[in-house]
Amino acid sequence: MFQSIDFSLLALDAPGWGGALLQGFWRSIQLAAGGYAMGIVIGILGASAKLYGGLVMRDLAQVYTTVIRAVPELVLMLLFYYVGTDLLNRAAQSMGFAGIEVDGLAAGILVIGLVQGGYATEVIRGAIRAVPHGQIEAAQAFGMSPLKVMRRVTLPAMTPHAIPGMANLWMIATKDTALLAVIGFSELTQVTRQAASSTRAYFLFFLSAGALYLMLTLVSNVILRRYEVRARRGLIAAHQAR
Amino acid sequence: MRNILTPMMMPHRLIMAALALAGLTAMALTMQWDWLPANLPRLWDGLLMTLAMLAGSVVVGFALALPLALFQVMGPAPLRWLSLGFCTVIRGTPLLLQLWLFYFGLGALFAQFPEIRDSWAWPYLRQAWPYGFLALTVSFAAYQGEVMRGAFTGVPHGELEAARAVGMSxxxxxxxxxxxxxxxxxxxxLAGEIILQLKSTPLVATITVTDLYAVITRIRQTTLLTYEPLLLLVAVYLCLSGILILALRWLENRVPTQR
Incomplete structure (x- = not known):
């Protein structure tokens, strides 16, 4: 009834699928890292808009975060993917190029980044509000420009408060890359499905892919916890002194 | 009522609302919506499927989350490790992967056993929705188990001791x-988790369960329209999330917060 599990299917070279899986895994990591980085940039911009922006900017940022957090990621990804590639193509055509092929990796990063940005905005906004206002005022009193205040005081001071939320977002980013399989990106989940359906060894491949994802989660957990200890090093002393 | 209305009456918000309204009207007039009336019954069925998946997986998942959390808080060591491992594995891998593992893996496995093929359960096991339901439930149980674990450990110890001192079993x-x-x-x-769960339900469309997302995908394929069905989908999910948030906030306010 149970055929013995054929581990040679996981071999790295051509008849085995191990190499293809690892390539898909690497692509998943690239997508997650790129999307996450873009999410942080959008998050900082969005949080600044919500905290320091004018009335209109504040409301626009609110609409953005509300929509992102209320609509399923899968639907958002489809929408961003079609809108993004469509706009790019139209822009290229109007400039005289004959329709460009959008790079899959860039499109995937864009899609994940836009989704991540909505959540990152909220995390970073909360973290900035946790920074004692006197620190920011002191920097302004020195005559620093708003950008310099951001770079030298606000961002470093808010980092320890943002890390737990941002660590959570990184986990979400790694798992969200799997959704790109539905749009047809050849990342880990998609490759796994191809391998599983062509060899009919479903359990072997889905469980190996699960192990890869789990490994990524656990390893990044350890790294992020270390980073949090480092980022909180000043705060812990202040906490103990109290 | 005035408390809700006054912030909406600020001039810049009125202008933004007017612009949004103009945008919506432009969409309604210039885009193609003639597929909508004929597809309404199917969309309604899809919506019901989405809601059934959400409600079923939340209720059963919550029931499973309680033992998962309790084992982690006060269970014997093997049970504690087992439930901790379960939560870690489920929360550390994508839901889509779990869904496909259950549907393709378990589905293929069950088909190999004549005992299962002849049993009363087979007509159900041949369909897709039990696997989607299983994956959603397991996922909700793992995430909610983690939340409940924190909630159980967070109850002040004195309250439990007081209850015990009164002689309660x-x-x-x-x-x-x-x-x-x-x-x-x-x-x-819990409110946040339920919204997250709502946003996970469209994944079941990838294993041929006809929820709202699947119906929209079908419409997109037959009408060859890119945006209109997707925009409708976004609007429906926005409404669903909004209703859920309001309902859960109402529920939360009914519980007295006095300590």
């Missing part, structure tokens, strides 16, 4: 003090 302590207090602490996060 362990079960009575759990039923009257520990569980209600933990649930109260977990309510705000």
């Amino acid at each position: 362990p079960w009575l302590v759990f039923r009257r003090v520990w569980f209600p207090r933990a649930l109260h602490r977990a309510l705000p996060t």
